Amino acid sequence: IDTPGLYNKKNNTNFINDVNVEVKRSDVIVIILDISIHLFYEEILEKIIKSTKKPKILVFNKIDKVSQEFAIEQVNKSNFVKNFDEIYYVSALKNKNINNLLDGIVAKLPEGNFDNSINFETNISKDVFFSELTREAVFKYLNQELPYQIYVKTYKFEKEKRNYKIYQIIYVKNDNHKKIVLGKNGNVIKKIGIAARKEIEKLFKHKVSLFLDVQTSKQ
Missing domain, CATH: 3.30.300.20 (K homology (KH) domain)
Structure with a gap:
């Protein structure tokens, strides 16, 4: 389930409402942030992730745009990261660490039988x-x-x-x-x-x- 991104103050309320609905339907929560800008909407995201006990994965994307020192500094500034089970640093553009992320998501998914009734x-x-x-x-x-x-x-x-x-x-x-x-x-x-x-x-x-x-x- 993919929800629209949070990119301005005007859509915060709608964003939270939409995400809360999808969180209830999901097995694993994955939040993707742009690490090249320190605009993480921590208060909003903290409300969302604290509202569920489901596995939570934090992904910092665009790691190719910043230095390792900058990335560490950004993360250390953010208090809400402690609420996640796992953190991944990736570059979707460069396909860096994507496979590790996918493996991490799969590992958190619950096992279940295939539903043959679906068509x-x-x-x-x-x-x-x-x-x-x-x-x-x-x-x-x-x-x-x-x-x-x-x-x-x-x-x-x-x-x-x-x-x-x-x-x-x-x-x-x-x-x-x-x-x-x-x-x-x-x-x-x-x-x-x-x-x-x-x-x-x-x-x-x-x-x-x-x-x-x-x-x-x-x-």
């Missing part, structure tokens, strides 16, 4: 699932908070014998965001489309033709 037909519509896969691809190629301001809608789905034809609209807030998603000469949207298509094909074992359009929407 895409009854538990979630294909349209929604396709949209989420494309949104994940957007998140992969665009950093900061832009993906949380993006909505992907699957407006048409044609199931043929050997091929799925999927038509989607990526809604963004303004023309500047649209330019970012498209990229120079359409290079970004092309990468997004390829990544999403491959993921859909892998999960559904079907050849896919994916058609993406980017539009602005104030909603």
Whole structure:
């Protein structure tokens, strides 16, 4: 479960409400912070992590941008770190220590039997699932908070014998965001489309033709 990031004072209340709901649904709590800036919203995060006894992992990202001395200094300034079971220092961009983080998360997850009753037909519509896969691809190629301001809608789905034809609209807030998603000469949207298509094909074992359009929407 992925929640929107905390990046300004205006959305603090909504952020806390959203996170509290998701904490109850989750098995492990992972909080990711940008270590290159000392803006950790400690009071807010402390309220969240103290509200649950579930395993808690703290991740400091962008470790490639700072020195080891700076990282240690930042952490020592933060009182709330003592509330976490484990702390990881990673660089998502450089893929540094990511495998260790994933292993740490898996180790904290409770064991359970696979639920054979789960299937895409009854538990979630294909349209929604396709949209989420494309949104994940957007998140992969665009950093900061832009993906949380993006909505992907699957407006048409044609199931043929050997091929799925999927038509989607990526809604963004303004023309500047649209330019970012498209990229120079359409290079970004092309990468997004390829990544999403491959993921859909892998999960559904079907050849896919994916058609993406980017539009602005104030909603």
